[in-house]
Amino acid sequence: MNDPIDLHETTGTQIARLLGRALNSFDLPDATVERLDSALAHDSSLHSSHHTARLHRSLYRHTYLLADGSPLTLWELVHTTGAPGAEGAEQRELYEEETEARLAASRLPAGFPGFAENRPGSFDDGLSPDLDTGLELLASLMAPAPEPLPPVYVLDDSADHARRVLRRAENRDRPGEQTARRLRSAFAHHITQVFGRQYRVGGKDAGFTLYEHAFLLLDGTETSLWEIEHTATPDGRHMCEVYEREGAARQAMELRARVR
Incomplete structure (x- = not known):
């Protein structure tokens, strides 16, 4: 191409x-x-x-x-x-x-590493692979993340990066104006992919990725935004959701998988 x-x-x-x-x-x-x-x-x-x-x-x-x-x-x-x-x-x-x-x-x-496509004829019962894969997906979504390495912050227009992360969030319960104001004082940030997996669920590919956007603020404190990217949408398009807590982000991924 x-x-x-x-x-x-x-x-x-x-x-x-x-x-x-x-x-x-x-x-x-x-x-x-x-x-x-x-x-x-x-x-x-x-x-x-x-x-x-x-x-x-x-x-x-x-x-x-x-x-x-x-x-x-x-x-x-x-x-x-x-x-x-x-x-x-x-x-x-x-x-x-x-x-x-x-x-x-x-x-x-x-x-996504480890993704294996279920091909027609691989199973006798067409419902079993989707059910088994769905349960595995739910278990993976709620599994605790491995102990992270200390973040290495980068000085790179971090306040604008925070603004863009919040702007692309489509969930109604995304962080509000108070969080946006606080992040305007961000001067360094670090991005970590915490989770990434794709499965074939319900006959369709569904991918889930969780990112932590960690920010260092001018007052010396640290704060994070937790961003989910997933394709558990009716038309399979990518959707971004942003949360202030990792637990809330993982619960949202579990909900999307169950709805799927």
Whole structure:
């Protein structure tokens, strides 16, 4: 899968095309989008690529020369959904950091370790595998997390990172304005993937991932947001939920699995 790169395309047109096709372009910081308005030239290249029978992943690096002489780089993740019969359903996502793009790639269906697809004819009773897998999923969701390593905080516009995490939360009981105000004083953060698993439940793939976003605040205190990404939705789309407590996040995952 190759991105058609037009060598004669103007930088402004290329940026508009890049932002227009990305599913998560709204997630980019406003300051980054504003800086792109001053881009004078650009260079796009394929950074890495991985292909399997059902899933294709490519990572492109787009570098821009701005009017003030500084460079700006965006990382574009291009992938197919990995769903049966959807090999041509190409999706694109944009990230400021290569590590963020690779983390997003690891969340794709084939990126979950230990996932084994139940193939038709593998079991005599069509209900048994779904029931057994569902019970295993529920047990895994509520299992205590391994003892985490001490977080290594990164100084990288952490207040804006917290704002983006809260903005993409779709659950009604997400943290409110009081939490948002407190996180405006965040100056460093650390992201940890606490849980990630995908199973075939009810004849469909359902993936669950739990992240801890730990923040260091100006008053010296630490606080965390717990983000769930899952596909336990009627149409199989990705959904993000955010909670202030790990226990609440795990209970929400259990509920989604039961509803499923």
